[in-house]
Amino acid sequence: MTLEQAIAKMNELQAAQQAYNHAMGVLSLDGDTAAPSASARGRGETMGYLSGVTYKLLVNDEVKEALETILQNKDAATPLQARQAELLKEDYDDTTRIPMDEYVAYSTLITNANAVWHEAKQKDDYASFAPYLEQIIDYNRRFASYKDQHKPAYDVLLDGYEKGASTATLDPFFALMREKLTPIILEVAQKPAPDCSFLEQRFPIHDQRIFSDRLMQMMGIPRDRCAIAETEHPFTTNFNKWDVRITTNYAETDVADSMYSVIHEGGHALYELGTADEIQFTCLASGASMGLHESQSRFYENLIGRSLPFCRALLPVMQECFPDQMKGVTAEGLYAAVNRSQPSLIRTQADELTYPLHIAIRYEMEKRMIAGDVKVGELPALWNQMYLDYLGVTVPNNREGILQDVHWAGGMIGYFPSYALGSAYGVQMLHALEKDFDPWCDVEKGDLSRITAWLGDKIHRHGRMLTPPQLLRSAIGQDFDPSCYTAYLTKKFADLYKL
Amino acid sequence: MTLEQAIAKMNELQAAQQAYNHAMGVLSLDGDTAAPSASARGRGETMGYLSGVTYKLLVNDEVKEALETILQNKDAATPLQARQAELLKEDYDDTTRIPMDEYVAYSTLITNANAVWHEAKQKDDYASFAPYLEQIIDYNRRFASYKDQHKPAYDVLLDGYEKGASTATLDPFFALMREKLTPIILEVAQKPAPDCSFLEQRFPIHDQRIFSDRLMQMMGIPRDRCAIAETEHPFTTNFNKWDVRITTNYAETDVADSMYSVIHEGGHALYELGTADEIQFTCLASGASMGLHESQSRFYENLIGRSLPFCRALLPVMQECFPDQMKGVTAEGLYAAVNRSQPSLIRTQADELTYPLHIAIRYEMEKRMIAGDVKVGELPALWNQMYLDYLGVTVPNNREGILQDVHWAGGMIGYFPSYALGSAYGVQMLHALEKDFDPWCDVEKGDLSRITAWLGDKIHRHGRMLTPPQLLRSAIGQDFDPSCYTAYLTKKFADLYKL
Numbered sequence: 001m002t003l004e005q006a007i008a009k010m011n012e013l014q015a016a017q018q019a020y021n022h023a024m025g026v027l028s029l030d031g032d033t034a035a036p037s038a039s040a041r042g043r044g045e046t047m048g049y050l051s052g053v054t055y056k057l058l059v060n061d062e063v064k065e066a067l068e069t070i071l072q073n074k075d076a077a078t079p080l081q082a083r084q085a086e087l088l089k090e091d092y093d094d095t096t097r098i099p100m101d102e103y104v105a106y107s108t109l110i111t112n113a114n115a116v117w118h119e120a121k122q123k124d125d126y127a128s129f130a131p132y133l134e135q136i137i138d139y140n141r142r143f144a145s146y147k148d149q150h151k152p153a154y155d156v157l158l159d160g161y162e163k164g165a166s167t168a169t170l171d172p173f174f175a176l177m178r179e180k181l182t183p184i185i186l187e188v189a190q191k192p193a194p195d196c197s198f199l200e201q202r203f204p205i206h207d208q209r210i211f212s213d214r215l216m217q218m219m220g221i222p223r224d225r226c227a228i229a230e231t232e233h234p235f236t237t238n239f240n241k242w243d244v245r246i247t248t249n250y251a252e253t254d255v256a257d258s259m260y261s262v263i264h265e266g267g268h269a270l271y272e273l274g275t276a277d278e279i280q281f282t283c284l285a286s287g288a289s290m291g292l293h294e295s296q297s298r299f300y301e302n303l304i305g306r307s308l309p310f311c312r313a314l315l316p317v318m319q320e321c322f323p324d325q326m327k328g329v330t331a332e333g334l335y336a337a338v339n340r341s342q343p344s345l346i347r348t349q350a351d352e353l354t355y356p357l358h359i360a361i362r363y364e365m366e367k368r369m370i371a372g373d374v375k376v377g378e379l380p381a382l383w384n385q386m387y388l389d390y391l392g393v394t395v396p397n398n399r400e401g402i403l404q405d406v407h408w409a410g411g412m413i414g415y416f417p418s419y420a421l422g423s424a425y426g427v428q429m430l431h432a433l434e435k436d437f438d439p440w441c442d443v444e445k446g447d448l449s450r451i452t453a454w455l456g457d458k459i460h461r462h463g464r465m466l467t468p469p470q471l472l473r474s475a476i477g478q479d480f481d482p483s484c485y486t487a488y489l490t491k492k493f494a495d496l497y498k499l
Numbered sequence: 500m501t502l503e504q505a506i507a508k509m510n511e512l513q514a515a516q517q518a519y520n521h522a523m524g525v526l527s528l529d530g531d532t533a534a535p536s537a538s539a540r541g542r543g544e545t546m547g548y549l550s551g552v553t554y555k556l557l558v559n560d561e562v563k564e565a566l567e568t569i570l571q572n573k574d575a576a577t578p579l580q581a582r583q584a585e586l587l588k589e590d591y592d593d594t595t596r597i598p599m600d601e602y603v604a605y606s607t608l609i610t611n612a613n614a615v616w617h618e619a620k621q622k623d624d625y626a627s628f629a630p631y632l633e634q635i636i637d638y639n640r641r642f643a644s645y646k647d648q649h650k651p652a653y654d655v656l657l658d659g660y661e662k663g664a665s666t667a668t669l670d671p672f673f674a675l676m677r678e679k680l681t682p683i684i685l686e687v688a689q690k691p692a693p694d695c696s697f698l699e700q701r702f703p704i705h706d707q708r709i710f711s712d713r714l715m716q717m718m719g720i721p722r723d724r725c726a727i728a729e730t731e732h733p734f735t736t737n738f739n740k741w742d743v744r745i746t747t748n749y750a751e752t753d754v755a756d757s758m759y760s761v762i763h764e765g766g767h768a769l770y771e772l773g774t775a776d777e778i779q780f781t782c783l784a785s786g787a788s789m790g791l792h793e794s795q796s797r798f799y800e801n802l803i804g805r806s807l808p809f810c811r812a813l814l815p816v817m818q819e820c821f822p823d824q825m826k827g828v829t830a831e832g833l834y835a836a837v838n839r840s841q842p843s844l845i846r847t848q849a850d851e852l853t854y855p856l857h858i859a860i861r862y863e864m865e866k867r868m869i870a871g872d873v874k875v876g877e878l879p880a881l882w883n884q885m886y887l888d889y890l891g892v893t894v895p896n897n898r899e900g901i902l903q904d905v906h907w908a909g910g911m912i913g914y915f916p917s918y919a920l921g922s923a924y925g926v927q928m929l930h931a932l933e934k935d936f937d938p939w940c941d942v943e944k945g946d947l948s949r950i951t952a953w954l955g956d957k958i959h960r961h962g963r964m965l966t967p968p969q970l971l972r973s974a975i976g977q978d979f980d981p982s983c984y985t986a987y988l989t990k991k992f993a994d995l996y997k998l
Contacts, residue, residue: 021524022541030525034533039721039742044522045780046738049518208706224537239545243538281501281544 006069117409157414180486194336234261236268266301274460294422306435424485432476505568616908658914679985693835733760735767766799773959793921812945842890923984929977
């Protein structure tokens with residue numbers, strides 16, 4: 001196979017993958033937003049069929065030969081082609097190293113585990129879920145060994161979600177979080193809570209929908225390329241830079257809930273909307289990693305969206321959309337309310353300050369689960385003990401404890417740390433940006449265009465051209481430094497709570 | 500190839516076709532309902548790719564051999580298998596008899612013609628659309644000759660949309676429509692128009708959405724298998740009997756518009772929802788023809804939905820959803836209003852009585868277009884003359900004249916007659932049903948379940964097992980008789996307008 005033939009084959013593969021990913025992505029989105037409930041069966045048939053086709057598209061000798069040909073002649077290929085071959089070969093290796101029968105058995109297990117978890121959570125019945133979790137842990141450990149039997153299994157899993165992540169960097173990261181944040185969290189708990197009652201009035205969903213449009217407008221999200229829908233859990237999905245979707249969920253008596261969902265998902269969307277034209281319809285057209293993606297969503301949600309200047313810009317918009325509810329509220333009052341910090345049970349509802357400790361608990365648990373030094377039956381007790389140790393919170397039941405997250409039921413062990421990493425990356429990006437210009441005047445005017453242009457140039461446009469550590473270094477000119485994150489949180493909450 | 504192998508191959512083909520049709524159907528629906536405007540480009544790429552795959556799925560020697568093997572051994576196959584092979588072979592022949600390069604050129608022409616038509620309609624500029632229409636006519640004439648060079652081209656096209664339809668039956672059908680309906684239309688025009696003003700007040704779209712749910716409930720549409728969305732033009736699409744979608748379009752000052760769209764599309768939906776379990780995920784799982792489909796939608800919309808008993812059931816529901824607007828309205832007043840008849844310009848807004856003549860005009864024009872005895876430049880004048888002759892209406896411009904329908908721009912010549920045929924089929928079905936039981940007590944109570952069960956048994960469950968004429972004969976026990984349709988219309992409007 002000549003290099004030219006290999007590149008043609010690779011392009012053909014990517015065009016096909018894009019088409020199938022697009023189709024399956026829309027089927028899935030439709031299932032979450034518009035499809036009637038009984039449609040699941042037909043969708044299952046279709047998804048199963050198309051998954052089989054995409055498997056065969058990638059896993060065949062011709063593709064293997066093409067990718068190897070390009071990788072052996074990297075210098076003769078363009079940098080984009082070389083990187084595409086690299087990522088596709090990683091994907092090929094990941095897919096082929098697991099024996100087909102194990103892969104199928106694992107897929108079935110996950111489907112069943114998910115259904116069991118849903119019911120277990122509802123009924124607060126950990127025992128029914130435990131055998132599934134045990135098998136999921138076993139499979140993940142085994143799959144990690146197929147990938148690299150010389151590295152600790154949990155390191156392999158971490159690297160699978162966030163290239164370059166390992167316990168060597170995450171152990172000190174989470175230790176630092178605990179060391180620096182625990183004292184502040186304890187101090188904040190002694191202070192009077194800010195008034196949040198005005199955010200908990202009745203906000204008709206019809207008005208919240210209009211408010212979402214205004215928020216997306218403030219964020220500079222081009223609506224001809226990005227639509228919003230409603231789902232139980234908010235998410236972002238993208239097909240190409242001309243077609244990105246975010247979703248939110250409206251609670252009538254909690255306007256901040258959807259508001260920060262829209263800003264968070266809007267951050268994910270801006271990343272995808274900002275990928276370069278020349279990488280569209282290839283495997284490079286997407287965020288660099290989960291962590292980098294979270295860095296963008298949390299950048300907009302917390303660093304910008306929960307700042308005082310943004311609250312100043314937000315208040316008149318809220319007062320326009322909700323005149324009765326927001327009457328008499330000040331920007332400072334809004335700022336205090338959206339930053340109320342309080343140790344709590346549920347990760348997804350945690351504030352910016354306590355959030356990293358929720359992740360630290362999951363990280364610690366996953367490490368022990370994969371190491372095999374704790375039995376599955378003992379996990380709830382361990383969870384509850386850690387919530388008490390890390391956050392001073394007593395867990396009343398498993399529903400609000402170990403059963404709260406979908407991740408483990410979905411087979412995702414090693415995924416949680418990227419949430420905290422993303423937040424930490426974001427703070428370093430903000431510092432780098434502030435060296436180039438002062439963003440806060442713009443933010444106060446509700447104009448995020450210069451900020452998005454800066455992130456677009458440093459992060460968004462590159463897609464998956466660089467590995468996460470490469471991209472971070474190229475964007476901020478330095479390596480990962482978690483102390484920036486703890487320093488940021490310490491200062492923000494010391495100011496807010498006058499510590 | 501053994502029969503067993505052939506059947507396995509055919510089943511494999513159908514499973515694949517179902518998956519691709521489902522995926523492409525959802526992509527298209529998403530494009531019409533939820534996708535951002537700039538998404539068209541990426542969707543075009545994906546649809547193009549998947550169309551190519553589905554072409555190759557069907558058009559290959561192995562499929563040909565399999566289908567021929569089954570057709571040669573029909574008696575050894577089950578009736579379902581034999582019918583599947585028959586329909587798939589028809590599809591295979593239709594697809595392969597057109598040379599690939601002509602097919603591609605025609606697809607491109609249609610895509611362009613559609614865009615040009617949109618603009619031409621907006622700008623009332625027939626001249627810009629004319630060269631496209633000319634080519635479309637030429638292609639259709641040529642494609643018809645590829646299919647059967649011994650039959651008149653227009654007969655071939657008619658048969659393509661409605662198996663068994665031909666000028667031999669449609670010429671007398673439309674002649675009868677003109678002969679019987681024109682005098683009534685003229686008489687009605689002399690009578691005072693009923694009061695419709697209460698339907699043209701402000702009906703907030705939010706309330707209309709709730710009303711749509713109530714209408715679907717009245718129709719007995721199972722919502723776990725059928726969802727509703729909003730599009731510019733209402734339509735129905737189905738993926739299998741567990742996943743059917745209808746759409747509507749809300750006009751704030753015209754509540755009847757969306758109301759009858761929901762009932763019409765609901766009729767299409769009930770057809771698809773009622774197909775038998777054992778034909779799902781095969782090529783049989785769909786309505787028998789366009790005409791049969793319209794027979795169902797117009798059955799619910801006109802025969803039931805515009806009847807006095809249904810208005811009696813509808814009124815309290817409308818009064819619940821729109822108490823201010825519907826105050827003091829009587830069932831008789833509602834019945835008169837939703838049946839106002841008036842010769843008009845636009846087919847899609849025509850009433851039940853004048854509608855067939857709109858179709859008659861298109862039928863006559865298509866016949867001449869395909870025969871080639873009228874130049875494309877002369878078509879608007881012919882259109883306008885026929886509107887004057889058939890309906891006594893003066894066409895002020897081409898936008899509201901020859902450019903009003905999308906069909907010809909979409910390459911659909913020979914499609915219109917199925918609308919009128921469907922209405923006529925429906926009346927014969929109603930007569931047959933009335934021989935089995937009196938439906939009107941049920942209708943007055945808002946209970947359509949016995950009616951839907953009857954249609955389900957006679958029509959819906961069969962899917963494409965029978966040809967349209969076979970199905971009609973099996974359902975009503977007699978052949979097609981258009982005089983039932985004219986008699987029904989004559990009686991209804993004579994009563995309504997006291998002629």
